[in-house]
Amino acid sequence: MKMKFLSVMATGALVCTLAPAALAQNVAIVNGKPVPTSRVDALSQQIARSGRPVTPEMQAQIKEEVIAREVFIQEAQKLGYENTDDFKTQLELARQTLLIRELFGNFQKSNVISDAEIKAEYDRLTASNGGKEYRARHILVEKEDEAKAIIAQLNKGAKFDVIAKKSSKDPGSGARGGDLDWASAGNYVAEFAQALTKLSKGKMTTTPVKTQFGYHIIRLDDVRETQLPTLEEVKPQIMQQLQQQKIAKYQQELRAKAKIE
Numbered sequence: 001m002k003m004k005f006l007s008v009m010a011t012g013a014l015v016c017t018l019a020p021a022a023l024a025q026n027v028a029i030v031n032g033k034p035v036p037t038s039r040v041d042a043l044s045q046q047i048a049r050s051g052r053p054v055t056p057e058m059q060a061q062i063k064e065e066v067i068a069r070e071v072f073i074q075e076a077q078k079l080g081y082e083n084t085d086d087f088k089t090q091l092e093l094a095r096q097t098l099l100i101r102e103l104f105g106n107f108q109k110s111n112v113i114s115d116a117e118i119k120a121e122y123d124r125l126t127a128s129n130g131g132k133e134y135r136a137r138h139i140l141v142e143k144e145d146e147a148k149a150i151i152a153q154l155n156k157g158a159k160f161d162v163i164a165k166k167s168s169k170d171p172g173s174g175a176r177g178g179d180l181d182w183a184s185a186g187n188y189v190a191e192f193a194q195a196l197t198k199l200s201k202g203k204m205t206t207t208p209v210k211t212q213f214g215y216h217i218i219r220l221d222d223v224r225e226t227q228l229p230t231l232e233e234v235k236p237q238i239m240q241q242l243q244q245q246k247i248a249k250y251q252q253e254l255r256a257k258a259k260i261e
Contacts, residue, residue: 025037027039027040027063027066027067028063028066028067028070030067030070030071030074031074033070033074035066035067035070039066039069040059040062040063040066043062043065043066044059044062047062104247104250107246107247107250108243108246108247111246111250113239113242113243113246117242118231118235118238118239118242119231121238121241121242122231122234122235122238125238126228129184129226129228130225130226130228131184131185131225131226132184132185132223132224132225132226133182133183133184133223133224133225133226133227134182134183134184134185134196134197134220134222134223135180135181135182135220135221135222135223135224136180136183136196136218136219136220136221137160137161137164137173137177137178137179137180137218137219137221138164138168138170138173138178138180138192138216138217138218138219139160139163139164139167139168139174139178139216139217140168140169140170140173140174140213140214140215140216141167141168141169141214141215142169142214142215143214143215144208144210144215146167146215147208147215147216147217148207148208150163150167150217151204151205151206151207151208151217154204154217160177160178160204160219161177161178161179162177164176164177164178165177165178169213169214170213178219182224182227184226185197189211189212189213191209191210191211192209192211192216192218195209195216195218196218196220199218199219199220200220201220201221201222201223202219202220202221203219203220204217204218204219204220205217205218205219
């Protein structure tokens, strides 16, 4: 009897020893089923990857979310939703999405964009976008005779911005007295750009300029060298662009070598 009593005591002690360890492994036990702490860790990591800080308050919310999910999962399983064709289809689509995400995520990790690549792309962009910018105004009308009459008024001292507000068919610039703000010549249609770049600062076109939009009277207010952002200002955008280009090339390579019948 004494030995049996000792055996029972030892078993009780073993249970007491194991209980804290079991609790550490599980965040809760729902309807007799353990919910592992690893689910809390996984959800916390997912939130952290999205850029949101996991505070102690949020940690408590995550724990409750994990427990609630287990309650809902058990109910869905009890009702047999896990065995429906629609569920199996959605599960397969989710599996495919996760696998593809892993593929390109790991490709991106092993193909890091270097500072040299970013600098080379920045130099290419600045070279192709350099040049001059023009601060211009214009008045847009439908008929050539109307444009000629406005030019005559301006030559007699009429205010360009006043006529633009009153007569221009371009609602955007018209409300601003014809002001088109700073832009490169390439932003405009060919006929407009050609007339603009021939003007001297402070001068306007002496004859109407015809484009697909109508007839323009153009005045050049100022010229400057193109104001380009610094490398540091656009580095994140360039990096993202280069990453997308590398992934697109990788996708094309995979498609090209795949045997598709």
